[in-house]
Amino acid sequence: MILEMHCHTAEHSGCSHVSAADLVQHNFDIDLQGTVLTDHHYLWPQEEIEELRRKIKVPNHYLILSGQEVTTPELGDVLVYGADVSVGKGTSLENIQRRFPDAAIIWAHPYRDAQFRNQFYDTTQVFNKVSENIFLQKYLNEAKQLSGDFLRQVEVFRARTSLSIGYYLIKLNMGESENLWRVLVEAEHHLARLLV
Numbered sequence: 001m002i003l004e005m006h007c008h009t010a011e012h013s014g015c016s017h018v019s020a021a022d023l024v025q026h027n028f029d030i031d032l033q034g035t036v037l038t039d040h041h042y043l044w045p046q047e048e049i050e051e052l053r054r055k056i057k058v059p060n061h062y063l064i065l066s067g068q069e070v071t072t073p074e075l076g077d078v079l080v081y082g083a084d085v086s087v088g089k090g091t092s093l094e095n096i097q098r099r100f101p102d103a104a105i106i107w108a109h110p111y112r113d114a115q116f117r118n119q120f121y122d123t124t125q126v127f128n129k130v131s132e133n134i135f136l137q138k139y140l141n142e143a144k145q146l147s148g149d150f151l152r153q154v155e156v157f158r159a160r161t162s163l164s165i166g167y168y169l170i171k172l173n174m175g176e177s178e179n180l181w182r183v184l185v186e187a188e189h190h191l192a193r194l195l196v
Helices: 020-029 046-055 093-099 114-121 123-127 137-144 150-171 178-194
Strands: 034-037 063-066 068-072 076-081 104-107
Touching: 020 034, 020 046, 046 063, 068 093, 076 093, 093 104
Parallel strands: 034 063
Antiparallel strands: 068 076, 076 104
């Protein structure tokens, strides 16, 4: 299952000039299986997603979900999947984690902010700034064991992030398709090869 996991719309993010309808339609037209709208500090309510679906020509099996991008004091922008309300700008990672313990929290732009760019190579420095278990700490610990091979670290993080999101979709009863299970199995096998 291939999803657009980070995108902004003209309706709710000042950085975008693309309407949600055009964005979702384009993603469907290029054969993605879903779009997760991640506007800044805005969680699309289900009613608004249903209205959007009525405006466009995508089948009912095409996923349209809402996450959000939140600016935090610790790491700048993070993507939050699984919160049930919009999270305000400046909310700490600890508060996000406390309020939404089952949410997946992913660093939105790990290479953008100069404050963190150089520190990313020493993940201990960056991730000691936030509380335990944020950013899939277990997976980052595995990545750190890869003897400084940065590209492999990125691949491990991507694989673990994909798995976490996939399992989250299953938890929401949105992931019962055979394709999602196939992707999860393939990702687990890929991850096992990376960690050998």
